[in-house]
Amino acid sequence: MTDTLVEAAPQESLPEALGARRIAALLAQHLDEPVTADDVNELVAQKHLVCCDSYKGHPLYATADALALDAELVRGLVAERVAWEAASLPRDAAAERIGWHWRDIARMGAEGRITVGRGGRYLIADVDRLPEEAAGEQYITAQAAADVLEIRHPADWQYVEAAGWVKPAGSYERPVGSGRRTVTVALFRLGDVQDLRDLPGVDWEAVRGLPKGAPSPLREYAQLAPSRAATVKAFAQALADRHGVTVWAWNSPYSGRWELDWERLDGAPGKDQVADELAADPAAGSYADEITLCPQWGRLTRQARALLEPDTAVILDTETTDLYGQTIEIAVIDATTGKKLMDTLVKPTEKITAGARWVHGISDEDVADARPFDRVLPRLRKVTKDRVVCAYNAEFDRSVVLGDIRRAGRKPMHLEPRDSWFCLMEAYAAWMGSGRWLRLGGGHRALGDCQAARDVLIEMSKGRGTEFTPRKQ
Structure with missing residues (x-):
């Protein structure tokens, strides 16, 4: 008979389903092996364990299935991980x-x-x-490259770049200050920089050790031209000044292209007009093929800014008895100010499952004296009326709320139409360029999750990359 874990623990004493971390702890206890959540994820990847349920995006696995696993299979997988980590x-x-x-x-x-x-x-x-x-294949900054050549940065290095002796091999965006402003930092291949020391006809010794402010002998080799980043950012600032709108410019690490978008105020230019202005710009026009106008994140940034306007939107979150179960806690805050509009426990008509309790920590005893949903609904209707209801996973929260309304025998009214809801989770994933949903990190209590979701909305409203605002004329 195949050795399994079924006899190691009485199943009736365990929850029906648990998350990866709790499954790992269970297996570790009964196998006396250092099983981790990573091992559980590997079991899932190899299809030895299958997700049976989920709660707010957290996969849950049947306890019985975990206990029925071949013990030697688990031990072997743990041994492989331990060996790999070593x-x-x-x-x-x-x-x-x-x-x-x-x-x-x-x-x-x-x-x-x-x-x-x-x-x-x-x-x-x-x-x-x-x-x-791979000697020489590291990427280094211009400052480090200047150090390799023992020359000044930027006084001498700018002429090295302008002469075309070396070109960036990559780049990254470095945050500036405490806001969302960034600066593009060019990276150079170390081997390419080292090769410059043998460049014929260049007297590096005459360049090394020059005092600050002394003219560089390298200037005769180059006529400086602005970098692509400086050119694009100059165009973005000019666009902001010309039309009186905020402009965002971002160098995408995914495509290597610059992406530009701008506010759509009255009189603001459309995509075709900006494309014409870009093509006509003497400097930026040469980079037109490397610039994307109106990326998806730009539309979402403008949408987020609109949702943060006064009296426009609220943010809602629920905690439930189970996946798509009944509401046991609900909170709503004002999207503009963050002011708490409601935050209350709700008494359900069914028990809270162990899996759900593991996520939010709310027990049956906590909600025993709470008001039932039909007593909470009037306040919910009042604080959401004439507002867009934002939620981090709106499909989940909308389904839960409508299910409770149906059980209470009431009419959903303005809470039913899908266009009354806005999904922050889907919007944020698209804004970030991610192909999957991103964890919220609000602590899995309704009010905390509302506040964390509002932080996401505010972050989206700031746009990506560097923000350029109109300068006073």
Whole structure:
């Protein structure tokens, strides 16, 4: 007979379904093995364990299925992980081991130069070979490149770039200050920079050690031209000034293209007009093929700004007895101010499942003296009337609220139409360019989740990349 865990614990004493972390703890206890949530996820990936339910995006797995797993299968999988962890390092530790930047380690992994395995870890043996096999392939900043050449930055380095001796191999966006403003930082291949030391006809010794303010001998080799980033940002500022609107410019790390969008106030230009202005711009026009106008995040930014206007929207969240169960807690806040409009526990007509209680921590005892939903509904109708109802996973919260209204024998009124609701989860994922939903992190209590969802709405309203506002004429 196959060795399983069924006899290790009485199933009737356990919840019917648990999350990956709790399943891992259960298996670890009964196998006396260091089972982790990562091991449970691997069991799921290998289709030995199947998601049977979920709660607000958290997958749940049947306890009975977990206990019925072949014990040797689980032990073998744990042993493989432990062995892999002994032979590998996480990204930052791998970078520190050889003195490289983590971006270089990640790039080498993406290119297949380093073996990447479970947990996003890197094989130590491959990492240790990089300094010799990939010497010079690290990406460095202009400051570091100037240090390699022992010249001044930016006084001398600007002429190196302008002469066309070296070109950026990549870039990244570095935040500036405490807001959402960023600056594009160019990255150069170390080997390309090192090769410049043997460039014929260049007297590097005459350049090294020059005092601050002294003219650079390198200036004779180049006539400076503004970088693409500076050119695009100059066009964005000019667009903001010309039309009196806020403009956002973002260098997408996904496509390597610049993306521009702007407010749509009365008299603001449309996409075709801005495209014509871009093409006619003497400097930015040469980059027109590398600039995307009106990306999806721009539309969502404008939508978020509209939702934050006074008396326009509220943010709602529910906690329930089970997936699509009955409401046991509901909160609503004003989207503009964050003011609490309602926050109350609700007494359901069914028990709270163990899986749901594990997520939000609300017990049957907590709601025993709470008001039933039909007593809460009048206040809910009042605070949501004539407002867009925003929710992080609107499909879930709308279904829960309508289900409670039906059970109470009441009419849904303005809470029923789908266009009365706005899904912040779907909008945020699209705004971020993610193909999957992003965790909210509000603590899984209704009021806290409302506040966290409002933070997401505010973040979306700020646009992406650098914001340019009209300057006073």
